[in-house]
Amino acid sequence: MKETSVDFYFFSGTGNTLLAARAVTRGLREGGKDVRLRRLEKGFVPFRDGDTALGIAVTVAMFSTYPFAWDFLESLPDGEGRGAFLISTMGGASGGLRPAVKKLLVSKHYTPLGARDFVMPSNYNNITISLEKNREKTERMEKNAAAFADALLEGNAPWKGGNVLSPLLYRLSRRQWPWKLMSRKFHLEVDRAKCIKCGKCARLCPAKNIRMEEYPEFLDRCVSCQRCIAFCPPAAIGVQGKNYQQYRSVEYGELVSENL
């Protein structure tokens, strides 16, 4: 990587992608790069200068990523040749993400520096959480993320292509109906006896799907990112008819920290 600094945008539903972004950031900083980690949902901030690369870290969802993350990517300005890299975390399979992000970035004149998926615990309907397995996956991610940062620094990180299904998976994730179908299947509900009316769920929702009346009310824009369930202090939000356990890999303060 020839750029001396990186503006590194992440979205993380329950913390996994934040952990991966932090691990890559550590490696880049050890290699002398000035990295600013930014929350993707707060929007794009103009690049510091022409010597700043772009980093993107997103959750794999529906073999691609969330609609608001695509909106962010599509809203990026012309890269004017600057380098860009992508990381993502997933339960096991992406497919529609890496090739489509590369195509989009190249069309905006960014230079692809490398892309890598990291396997992390599934945060979706994870009702049989094995803490031991979760730890093993996280430790493996930390090692792989450090190696990826080294490869970025040395300029030999790959950006592997997808498979024949990749264009289809990407297009599917850009339609509204699959997300609606998923959110209707996993219908959110609030246990009013437990709710402390703190409003954290509404503030954290990246899809602006929660309106805080006396209790949280869910609208029709949910993309099932799990944030509201994960960070509800009394675990009052769940999925109707399901034994849903709260899963998160960072604490609320870490997710919203301005000092990343």
Ligand SMILES: Cc1cc2nc3c(=O)[nH]c(=O)nc-3n(C[C@H](O)[C@H](O)[C@H](O)COP(=O)(O)O)c2cc1C
């Ligand atoms: C709505 C939703 C869809 C998901 N879809 C996929 C998927 O298509 N492939 C996959 O490997 N993992 C999938 N996962 C699992 C997440 O990608 C994985 O747990 C990720 O590390 C979560 O990161 P985060 O905590 O930063 O959001 C999905 C999770 C959610 C909540």
